């Protein structure tokens with residue numbers, strides 16, 4: 001009998017924005033069209049609440065979609081380009097390079113050659129990693145159990 005091992009790193013919020021492009025003169029500001037919690041798996045894939053299927057959204061797509069990944073103690077990342085559609089799936093792989101996210105290396109780090117990850121350590125969720133995170137979140141919660149902040 002095969003064992004099924006499900007490794008989930010954490011829960012994220014997976015959002016979709018519509019728009020024609022970021023900072024495009026004369027174009028309307030991007031709008032959040034959908035947001036849902038999802039699991040960030042050990043391999044970097046995103047899965048829906050059941051842990052297996054892809055997150056699904058129920059709306060009509062009539063503009064470019066940009067993907068945003070929000071994690072409770074990482075800097076929020078947004079795709080630099082619209083997510084391409086292939087076989088009814090919109091996807092964006094942030095692991096393949098700093099150019100995948102808006103802001104490049106400001107929002108990600110190369111964790112191994114050719115593999116990129118989200119910048120961690122944003123304890124207070126203000127999209128910056130600095131001494132405020134260290135002094136207000138990390139140090140007071142060092143050694144405490146559970147997830148911090150809750």
Ligand SMILES: [Ca+2]
Pocket residue numbers: 121122123124125126127128129130132133
């Ligand atoms: Ca912070």
